[in-house]
Amino acid sequence: MEEIVRILKACEEESCSCVIATIVEVAGSAYRREGARCVILENGEVKGILSGGCIEEDLKEHAAKVFATGLPRRLYYDFRAGDDEVWGLGIGCNGAVGIWLELYDPARFPEQARRMSEDYRRRLSARLPYVAVTVLSSSDPLAHPVGERWTASEELSAEAGELRELREGQKAGRVKVAKDGAELELLVEHVRPAAELVIVGAGEDARILCEMAKQLGWRVGILYHATDKASRQQFPHADELMIIPRLAYEQADVAGKSVVVMTHNLELDREAVRQLLRANPAYLGLVGSKYRLEQILSYIRKADPGFEDSLLEKLYSPAGLDIGAETPQEIALSILAEAAACRSGQSGGFLRDRKGLGRRFQAHGQSQGQLQEPSHV
Known part of the structure; x- marks a missing residue:
């Protein structure tokens, strides 16, 4: 969504147009689901993907007519017959998708463009x-x-x-x-x-985690006490630097957010875990070994007799999915995947083991690129 907003802003500043392609219906297996979007520029360049690159070339042909007429178009691609090679697209999915093409042209249709840009900006800042x-x-x-x-x-x-x-x-x-x-x-x-991540730590691995989370479009805050490490120079991409007194984690608002504790300091880690679990995060990942986790839990139970073990349901340590991560980048990937799975209520297992149900594709067009003109514009 962030890229779409950037493109619309550029189009407005340069008085040019683009076409936004949105998946509005899916049946069976498909690369992306309803609500997914890509943008087609006037020069034919496509920003984003809807099908892994399988139908984007065909979309550009239809987008050219949207640029010319200003009218939206509906397309249907149905590959459920199992013989998608007939279309020369090789989509590789036994499913069907309905796609809606809509013009964004601030010069010719300023009111329509204003509504569209407001819509996408609101989605981004919600x-x-x-x-x-x-x-x-x-x-x-x-x-x-x-x-x-x-x-x-x-x-x-x-x-x-x-x-x-x-x-x-x-x-x-x-x-x-x-x-x-x-x-x-x-x-x-x-x-x-957008998913919100609070990183408790200011080391190099925290910087890498911050950058990777921003690439996913997450809002990221750095939570730490005042030191030279917790700076804009170290975290130029962070949305917020949350500087608190040392050990005063109760001052942080983490309710409903994902939290990763990675200070690599035993005292800081155990207080962060103890205090932040009480603040009702959606997920709290602690970087470190199981032995270190046992030390931290032993301390918490002794220092805080009122601490309820039910709070530990939100605690994941060692943090991250088991992908054999070794480098800081791989570790960050595994942590973000685990946090995303928890946010979506998923187990984080292999997709090949997941069982899903398709639904009947209710469309008038059933073939590749079949067009349905809008009955009312």
């Missing part, structure tokens, strides 16, 4: 979850034009019935509703705030 709704088709384009957007809390949308057709656990999808007397087809998306 600190609370909400639901984003985009009109894909409408029986009353005067009242609800294609491309219209609005937002709502998840509770309000559920009450209005806008989410009932999404399968359990689905973060985005296409639904049909009646609103103000109009029949609308909507793309409904659960927008979650």
